[in-house]
Amino acid sequence: MVDYNLRDRFLNVLKGKTVDRAPVLSVTQTGTVSLMEKCGAFWPEAHSNPEKMAALSLAAHKITRLEAVRYPYCVTVLSEAMGCKVSRGTKETQPYVTFPPLGNSGELPEIPYSLLEKGRIPTVLEATALLKNKTEGSLPLIVGIESPAALCSRLLGADNYLRQLLKSPDYIRECLEINTDACIEYANALFEEGVDAVCVPDGISGPDILNLEIFELLIKPAYRRFCKQVKGPKILHMCGDASLFLGTLSECGFEGISVEEKVRDLKSAKKNLGNGICLIGNVASSSTLLCGSREDVKAEARKSLEGGVDILAPGCGIAPLTPLENMTALVEARDEYCGSVFSCFEDCRSKCYESESYGSRCHKSESYGSGCHESESYGSGCHESRYRESESYESNCYEPEY
Secondary structure: OOOOOHHHHHHHHHOOOOOOOOOEOOOOOOOOHHHHHHHOOOOOHHHOOHHHHHHHHHHHHHHHOOOOEEEOOOOOHHHHHOOOEEEOOOOOOOOEEEEOOOOOOOOOOOOOOOHHHOOOHHHHHHHHHHHHHHHOOOOOEEEEOOOHHHHHHHHHOHHHHHHHHHHOHHHHHHHHHHHHHHHHHHHHHHHHHOOOEEEEEEOOOOOOOOOHHHHHHHHHHHHHHHHHHOOOOEEEEEOOOHHHHHHHHOOOOOOEEEEOOOOOOHHHHHHHHOOOOEEEEEEOHHHHHHOOOHHHHHHHHHHHHHHOOOEEEEOOOOOOOOOHHHHHHHHHHHHHHHOOOOOOOHHHHHHHHOOOOOOOOOOOOOOEOOEOOEOOOOOOOOOOOOOEOOOOEOOOOOOOOO
16 A cells, blocks of 8 residues: 655655655666566666656665655756767666767757657656556656756767866856756656656766866856746755755755765754755665665664755665665665654565575676766776766766766
8 A cells, every 4th residue: 555645745855844754765766677677667668668667667666665756767868859869778777978969069059949859858758647647646756857067068078068167167158058948948847747856966066076166156057047947846966075065055946955975974964955955865875775785774874864864865876786675775774763664565565575686796896887877987987886877978987877
């Protein structure tokens, strides 16, 4: 039986209201090989088939009891609609941009006529309608979309984008203005279709890439306009140790801020965000959810809850080879912390504890797929075991897309 309070609980937390317990869910990607095998909806087909996209996203709730439905499984949908060439990946790797159409031409992006009919945008909208019907308003629907800056990096190419940030900030500002318009149009279409929140993962604008001065000069105005004009709850996922950025992020207009495990002082993070902004996170996707034991997951989840997160969630996108029992352990940790274990899908629960062994799933130097999950890697390989949104051009870095 579905707990019909899950959607209300999620939305109330985003509104700053008191709830009975912290929601436990993922605002970043949830597709795993185990879930694909359980529900029969596999990548890459689930990236472009609305029925399979819906089935796989719903499986994360039915089988692991995560309290939201989050889709799609990459952040290349809008990029593709804007003209990027995208590889659909494999069963274990997400879609990634293979060719940035603008490159170093100096040209500005153009929003195509009938943007919402381009690429896989109709797939996401149709999946939303299917999920709205299946969940009957009982579960929150969360869709991940590119940020204006991430869209810039895909259209121009990551290296060129970063160079132009320093050499031609006025050009980048114009690009961001156009991309913000595209992000707003797509986000509002999602809300009209019935989505409850959009998550904007940003690994290209965080402290690992930019300093605070450049962020406030170029990125913050785009975020503020996006938040002002999008007609529904907005969540930002910021990669890296976002601690020094939280004060300025609190002024952008997002209802929720999702952080990685690198943000260690959650009490200070909560204070820096101020009242009314939801802190989300921050169990490590790689070292704990992928590589750790169930007890490791529970211990880290408890630290996040004790630190004051409003929503317990992975610190980044869930890696495709993450064991189901570790995803389920997130929910168990929250239940144990709150002192009231409950089950929504008892008939599915026993399946979550089946052994999910894919050989040796955790080696610090081993790559899964073609590099790193959801990591903004603009050089050789990936940053140890970071899981971030896909900024992959060719096959040198696979990053789980939020």
